[in-house]
Amino acid sequence: MKDRKTRINLFAFYDKTGLERYLERQSAAGWMVDSVSSLLIRFHRMEQPTPYRFEVAFFAGTSFFDSDPTEEQLRFEDRRMETGWKIVTQNRPMSIYCNTDPEAEPVETDPTLQVQSINQVAQHGALMGYYLLLMLSMFWLAVSIRGYFHDPVEELLSNYRLVSLIIFIFIWVAILMGLGRYHRWHKQALKIAATEQRFLEPKSFSKASVRLFIVVCAVLVVLQFLPFRFPSKPVSYYEHNGAKYPVYNDELPLTVGDILHIECEDYSSQILKDSSLLLKRVEADHSPRIFQNYLPGLHYTVIYVKLPCLYNTVKRSLLDDLKNLFDDELPKDCILVDAEPWGAEEAYRLSYDGQLMARYVLCYKHAVVSVAFFGSDWTYSAEETAVFGETFGK
Template identity: 25%
Template sequence: MGNTKREWIPLYNFLDRTKLTAHLAEMAARGWLLTSITPWSWRYRRTEPRKLKFAVTFFAGAGRFSPAPAPGLETFRDYCAQAGWQLAASLDQVQVFYNEDEHAIPLETDSALELANIHKSIGGPLRKSYLALLLLSLFQVGFSLWQLVRDPVDNIGSSSSLLAAGAYLPLTVLILWGLFSYRRWLRKARATAETGAPLPDLPSAKWLSILVMVWSALLVLASFASVSRSAGMVLLLVGMLVFFTLAGFLTDLIRKYLQRLRCPAWGNFLVMIAVILVLTAAALAGLMALVMDNAGTDWFADHPAAETYTYQGMTWSVYDDPIPLRIEDLAEVDYDRWSTEARVDTSFLGSHGEYRQDARLGEGQWPELRYDIVTVKAPFLYDLCKQDFIDWVERDNDQIPPEYREEYRPVDPSPWGAEEVLQVSIGNEAVNQYLLCWSDRLAEVHLPWDWDLTVEQMAVIGEKLAAD
């Protein structure tokens, strides 16, 4: 066994000092003395097993971006050493000391001064950071929900949109828990400080933190699953994770270097912002170059073509996907080199499928077929999806004369076997675009403009599009 060891992601709150110091004392009794702490791990070195008393205190001037060592910090540590308290490790404002005398006088003896120091050192900065993160999280969740309400047809089956909202929900809960628990602790601590008694601990939210980590891991796995059909997208996602890791490591190195140069905190912070912007711009430039170099290939396609062909110097894709409704179901055609494409996205809210059937270019004039099918699992989204189809048709009506305006108008649904059917009209002329409505399904169909639909064709369309 080596002479050092790490504890990865120790879920102790630094204000949960009784449990934290008891844990460190237990490690020391087993022969492991704390030597350094980071946001991700605690490092120990092997020593002779000893009974030590640990204490956690805070130094307000030692901020995340402040010059290091902070003015007065070394003097503070010297005073502690004279009282028998040796520095074990530190992380920004957090200072962890140990004493070989189990009955040593505590580092903090005035509860009121101790509370003021805690609030100045970590309470105030923590609250500001949490509020900033909370605003970011609420913005992301709200933006995702706004996208769902604004464009429900395209987002109802979009795993990426739902992942974007789900990614921030646990973080929002953790932030709110942190803010409310600190506020509750602060109220208790103020009441305790008035009596002169030792300050209470702020319990660690271990299980909530574990839940957030598990949720984050599941989101990463879900992100990989959502792009698993594209090798390029999988590698791109891996590259993003590596980029964020390296960017975080690099910015942390620069931050520490600037601290040693005694750069002012505001200057250090601005440099970090500049570095992040430069790295982001470089990553976006690299991404654009990668996409452009692979344009026209299936490297980033989540739906690779069955084959390709060339027409007038351009490459065109041919698909061979099964689709519920085909041109052959509606008319006799002497052609069999169709491209049939189906793009279906599914989520727990519903699904959205886009389907099309086309002839190959340069092989004659053949009819084309396009339709969308939306299946709604969350009933509150049904009317939103229906209105989304209608709004898209009527989106430009306020900019054109009445005789050219497009709108959906109801027609007899009985031939179609649907509960409701709407047909697009341009002015007073009906065209072959229909919206078929069932209790949990919507289907918008674009048929050849010159077809004069028969009752039999309507029945076939309704039957095929209503089937699961």
């Protein structure tokens, strides 16, 4: 039989009445509280269940960082001991008392003083932590938004950044809700204490909502570590001019042979795949050996868009990458060309210093494709370019 147990603290820092009732139920079941922190509540087993009455008191002018009780706390404890209350545990601003007499005089009797003490303690402790965490989550949100505008495809392909952003948004919303609940309670509690001479019981988040939040965050954390990246491995190597080059033999959705109807025996076929909750990227390279650079080669990147509202963002990103391919001051642009031969909805071709390059961005219903032809000069017939639509336009 266990002699100790630990439970997650699901109570708001100002919910003294909720914590008191919880500790009373635990003592009736045979468990006495050892310590209470913002995250955990620890108990030890009593020799026999005892229905203690508990009260939580806050002391203004103290904080969670104080190492010793103040003189005011010590005098308060002495007065309480005379009426049968004994201190169970404290973390400086908050002290927890218990009493076996259900009719004993309360530890604190002035509801206005109780509310003011809670607020002063909160200003030096819990609220500071809330605001600090709020600033941290806003900073992370700003960094993520900046990264999205700088390189949206890479941001959207990163499960780590996506999930981190979602988690921080959850935290940001939870903090705002918590601060809003506290300030509403504080305002109402002062009014009721002055007019009705009673302490307004706060309402913590329900256990179900807290557990749901924990489960959602746990699922999101697991998702960001799933193996969505699939690197390929070379099957062999060859040497040329003292350098070693890898040869891949991956299965590609489209090859030079599929387009030109030729044999590609000495070609290397490499594919890299990335996938996230929003996008899927397939990057393929079909090229001859380094000393056969006169032969035609093909490199393309396919971005499959899982969320339609992101389609234009992905298209603009690939067009920007194409225009920024050459880092110089020469004029470059993406020219809209006839998309029908490619079986696409839109087709763009890179113009560099007034010359049309063999680089394209092709727009299909659910995918955007960036294509680069290299090697010998290619001439494309309608039959050859139609293969792209048959492959990526499905």
